[in-house]
Every structure is written in structure tokens, then in C-alpha cells.
Amino acid sequence: MRLLVLGGTAMLGRAVAAHAVAGGHDVTCLARGVSGEVPEGVTWVQGDRDTDDGLAAVTDGGARWDAVIDVSRQPGQVRRAVTALEPVAERFVFVSTGNVYAVHSGLGTDESVPLLPPLQGDVMEDMTTYGEAKVACEAAVLEGFGPDRSLVARAGLIGGPGDASGRSGWWPWRFAHPVGAHGAVLTPDDPTLPMAIVDVRDLAAWLVRCAATGTSGVFDAVGEPDTLGGLIATAREVAGHNGPVVSAPAEWLGEHGVKEWMGEDSMPLWISDPEWRGFGAHTGAAARAAGLSCRPVAETLRDAAAYEEVRDRTDPRRCGLTDETERRLLALLGH
Template identity: 40%
Template structure:
């Protein structure tokens, strides 16, 4: 039986990885601060990774597979230092945000990355992930570094992809505000496809785990059709959105999936190595249907971490005239 240690295991992605490992017949232990339960069938070791003794409860044995998703380099470095020699395999879930060039279309895993974060630096997500990757690289051929792009699916806590399901569903037969879509693309990976890959692949090295490239217009049309939206769509220029306080990509008062026009490489990277390593991708329609059902269940008018409220959207549409 495979003994798996997941550093985390109670969050959105890591709990899915744990459940997939359990289905595979593995024995799974999650190391987390608590507050959320571990998946049924997995054991839980309570620990705060800020504590130097965080790994004491799990460092006295060998592990067939250690999986880490932390975005704090110091946590990853400490885990590798304590547990690295006890792990037959180590998977680190990094991010496409490590890449420093967001303009080159079709870039692969050899593309340049940001400078790694140093102790005392102001927190920057991409730089932290690079430093964490560097720690894991020291494990050599026992290590896999997975770089997902935008992860989407049921329960997504970022609210980015799900914003569009909510926007079309809540409008019913009213108008929906869209950014210009010409020349823009979208790449996403379903959380269940990503967790399946992490749990089953034997790949080593670095793998971009991301979906196929789709035109933004096609993605928004798929979501609109799937929600049954019957109203108009109002497409406006980037300059007008910026002048009216709408943000790119994420956060309050934003239009998710909308990126600056010069970020041509951010959502157009190659996933050839992911495919070659056995990674699968469900049809976009299937992911969209799951997201719509999830948004309906959680409430399309709830407070969100990304996007416009309906009141903000209507005010902007009225201002646009």
C-alpha cells in the first residue's frame, strides 16, 4: 500500500488530491492547521508550518509520496529539509505565475521565470513559488513540479471563472457587460483533472498543467448558452473599462478572464508535456455545466471575491448608454 503525506489536504485542491489518492488505495495523512476536516478515510496531523517543530509528527517514517501546494517558500524549504530524505517521490504544485514573460505565445516549461524570493522580501506570489520550486529541485529525479494555470470547477474559492456563470444566470433576459474579446484566449484546467494528474502520473521534472487554448469569445459564448441567457451582451473597449474603475482578471469590481492586451502569452502556453505525461482534459462544456450548477447552489448573488456585483454592472451599462 502506498503511504502518502499531503502537506495541506483540507483545502479546495489538496482535499481533492487526497480523495483521489484514497480511491487509488493509498493510505493518506494530511498535515494542516485544523479548522477544516481531512477527507473521510484520511488521517490528520495538526501542525502550523510556521512552527519549527511542525513536521515532528511525520518525520520519523518513510513516505512513498509527499505532496505540497504551499505558496510560502519558507514552508516548502523547511519541509524539504526535514522530510526530503524520507520521501521516495515528491510533488510540488506550483503555478504558471512563476513565468516572467507573459508575451510569448506557445511557451513551454523552459521559459524564463521570476527571480526567486529571498528572506525578508515583500511577498510576491510568483517569486515565492519560484523559490519553493528551487528547494524541491534539490530532490533530483524524485521530484515533480506541476505548474497549473487557472484552476476552475465546483467549489472554486477564487470566484473567477464562476463569475461568468453567475453574471449570465442572474441577468436572465437583461444585458451583460463584456470586455473586448478579439485576440484574447483562455486556458483553464478543471480541478478534478488536475487532482487526477497529481495522483496518478509518474512524470518527473516540470509540467505545465493547463487546458487547451480557447478564444475568450468562445468560452463566454459557451457559458452564456449553457445558462440560457436571453438578453443582450454589451461589449466595451478596454480604455472605457479602465477609465470607469474596472479591474483586470480578479478582485472586487473586476471582469475575470479579461487581461491586458499585451499579455498574449499568459493564457496561451503549451500543454504538450502534460498530455504526454498522461494528463487528461474533460470537455469544456462539462466543466462549464459543473460550474453553473455550483454557482446556482452557492447563490449567484452572493458576495464574491472576483467580478462585478449586478448593481455595479447595471450602473456601468447605464453609464455606457
């Protein structure tokens, strides 16, 4: 397969390119080249998708592609790609997100949940319109290539090596480096919250397989159903932690400035907002029926933690409690 990856230097795009070239495919990545290098064996073509001729190097001169895989969040970039590549590519695989859904309170949900309205315009100015921007991107792909030549993968929480957000690496890393007395670690008292992690390598492998086989459709590309309590317990096991685990209720954590999900002084993966508690509850049954296979989450967390140990400290983790904050909160709880 001649595969064109739009990107290929950041977490998921790089994993896609690496898996595809390892599988014997002819892989080209079109990227600006500012986020890193493409994997060995991949052809890199420099291009800026924000310009009208940014895709010329992969569309002119009789270029033909069996498949394109795109991870962009900018509607203008996706619209330009669809217009330029539809005449020269057989199919288009677009990586979207579960943030496209208008409702996140349901449990055991699937792809039938209503969508947000699409973003008007070509540019997502900030993350407050991330879901709407991805809805617009999906619409451009499905309209331009048609449903039979398109695959839309609405990814859930992606974790594993290369997770610069730190969401999948925080808990095993913290259990390996506790800061509380006698190794105490603070956790939210919310063990039944639905939450799942899809390993970046498993998602990449599935995207490449779908591109090669011509699989079409819209899928929730999520990890095996799990809970926050289950993920935290696995993280503790991975780290070999045997100190105290101190759980605090949502109201107390909120009163003391602890944020949900991610951001400064946050509890990663935790969502107490009732309108968002179903974000991690999509079943992913359709994607698994279409071949998405997930490794044990312990492996994902172990490799995410290993990445935390060696990651570039000039790119700070974007979630978790600081050591000072966690010590202070544990002291307030008597630990």
C-alpha cells in the same frame, strides 16, 4: 501508495486527497485544520509548518512515504518540508504556478520561458511577490530531492467546484443571473485573448497519477488552449442565456473603473495588459504527453456555477462586477 498531502483542506489539496483515497491509496494530510476538514477516508494529522517541529508527526517513528504532494506558496514551509521529508519520502510533487515566469507576453509558449528571480527569505508577505516565492519553492524541491525524484506542476488557472475566487464560476453564474434590461450581460470586447482553465479534479487526478508512477520533470499544468471569447460563449450556453450580450472595448472599460482578471468590479479572466496577454497561452503539451487529460470546459463551468449557488456567503467572491456597477455601465451603453 502511501501518500502524504501537505494541506488537504482547501480547493486543490482537498481534491488531491479525495481522488487519491477514492483510488485506494493510503492518504494522510498534514494541516493545521483551520480551512476545513479533510475528505472522508483520509487520515488527518495536525501540524503547523511554520514551526521547526511542525512535520515531526509525519517524519518520526519510522514513517515512510511513497510520495508527498505540496501546494504551499511559502518558501520557508517548503524548505522545512524538503529537509524533513527527503530521508523518508521517495518523491516530491510540488504544485507551482505560471506566475513564476518573467515574461507573459508570448503566445504558444512552454516551460522554456525564463523565470523570475527567487524570493529572498522564507516568507511571502503579500501576493505582489507570489511568482518569486514559488520560484524559491521550486528551487528548494529540485535541489533537495533532485530532478529524478521531483515533479513541478506549474498550474494555470484552476477552476471548477470549490473555486472561492469565483473566476471560473463568474461568467456562467452571471449569465444565469443577468441584471441588465431584457437580461443583458456586459462582456469585454476581446474574444481572441488566449485563456484556458484546468479543472481542479483533472489536475488532482494527474498529480496523484504522477506521484504513483514516479513521473518527474517540470510541466505547465494548464487546460486545453482556448480563448476568452470561447469560454464566455460556453458559459452562456451552460447557463441557457438568451438575452443581449453587450461587449465594451478595453479602453472604455478602463475609463469606467473596470479592473482586469479579478478583484472588486472586475471582468474575470480578462487581461488587456499587453505584457500579460500570454498568461493563458502556455500550450501544456508536455503535461498532456505525460497524461494530463481535461474534461470538456462546459462541465467545469457548469460545476463552478453550481458551487457559486451554494458557496458560503461569508467568504465573498473575489471578482466580478457588482449588480449596481453592471447596471450603470450597461445604461451608459444604452442597455
